[in-house]
Amino acid sequence: MTIKITHIEQTDSTNVYLQRLQAATDIRGCAVAACRQTAGRGMGDNIWESEAGQNLTFSVALDMSFLRAAAQFQLSKAVSLGLLDALSGAANEKHFTIKWPNDIYCEGHKIGGILINNTINGSMMDVSIIGIGLNVNQTTFKEWPTNPSSLHNLTGRKHQLEPLLQSVCLHIEKQWERLKELNKTNDFTSLDNDYLNNLLRYHTWGDYEVGGNVKNLFMEGVDPFGRLKLRDALGETHTFDIKEVKFRW
Numbered sequence: 001m002t003i004k005i006t007h008i009e010q011t012d013s014t015n016v017y018l019q020r021l022q023a024a025t026d027i028r029g030c031a032v033a034a035c036r037q038t039a040g041r042g043m044g045d046n047i048w049e050s051e052a053g054q055n056l057t058f059s060v061a062l063d064m065s066f067l068r069a070a071a072q073f074q075l076s077k078a079v080s081l082g083l084l085d086a087l088s089g090a091a092n093e094k095h096f097t098i099k100w101p102n103d104i105y106c107e108g109h110k111i112g113g114i115l116i117n118n119t120i121n122g123s124m125m126d127v128s129i130i131g132i133g134l135n136v137n138q139t140t141f142k143e144w145p146t147n148p149s150s151l152h153n154l155t156g157r158k159h160q161l162e163p164l165l166q167s168v169c170l171h172i173e174k175q176w177e178r179l180k181e182l183n184k185t186n187d188f189t190s191l192d193n194d195y196l197n198n199l200l201r202y203h204t205w206g207d208y209e210v211g212g213n214v215k216n217l218f219m220e221g222v223d224p225f226g227r228l229k230l231r232d233a234l235g236e237t238h239t240f241d242i243k244e245v246k247f248r249w
Contacts, residue, residue: 001176003060003169005031012039014059015115015131022061022119028127031169033058055150056134056165062176064118064125066183072118072125073226074188076102077195078179079114079130082172084198087112090164091155097200100228101242104134105200108249109149111135132168136161147249196221207248210240214248 011017014032016039021027036052050057064075080102087096087104099105104112115131135141135150136159142148151159182188196202201219208217208230217230220237228240 001029001063001173003029003031003173005033005058005165005169008032008034010034010036010038013037013131014057015117015129018059018061018129019117022127022129027061027129028063029061031058031060033165050133050135051138054138055136056132056161056168058165059129059131060169060172062128062130062172064128065121066180067125069118069120069123069125071183071188071224072128073101073222073224074179074182074191075118075125075128075130076114076116076226077191078175079116079132079172080104081191081194081198082175083112083114083132083134083168085171085174086164086168087151089167090159091151094154096198098195098198099200099247100222101226103146106149106154108147109154110146111149111151111154130172134164134168136164201247209246209248210238210244 008017011034014034014037017032018027018030034057037050037057067074080098083104084096084098094106096104096106099110102114103110112132112134117129117131119126119128135148137152138150139152179191182191199221202221203219205216205218207214215232217232217238220229220231223229223239228245229237230240230245231237
């Protein structure tokens, strides 16, 4: 598979754009990048702030029909790692990490987010549309709780958008191919380890907000469904879905 990139000037959301296109054609291997999104979305339908022409806002459609639906979080791991690989190549002086489940952070700042829409066929996955927002050259942001920043702010230099977009797509494709090979033996150990080794706060104590209360908890990792596993001071492990726990800094 070779990801083919199409550029458009404006759309509501590249993720939704591909969903509409999916009704009429085979979108596997297609990517759509927009200069401006009028209704870009983040996790949980949060708004994704992005200044037109300064960042990367795009979506990629992948054929995931080889993967069991129960293992779909493996795709989230693969895409996150692909994005880290591309960013490390663009700014190798910086250390990028994954904030559970698949946000991209650097030095305490969020610079990238991933939103995945999966279609399921019985017990198997079908087509997955991966929406990615990456802050590249934007220099000012609203004071969101995620503390956003950009590659420009972190490195002190501007970055060319098109080469970076191509690099991200290339590395996502490589991780997709890796996932496909691992699936043949149903052994995702190497992918699991790479994800955990790049996971922010993995095997450390940190503050989290749970049910309106702030607790100091130890991150054990994630379960097979991608839920976060945190252990309290009494040794009891708790499992959380998205929106059930918030990171505190």
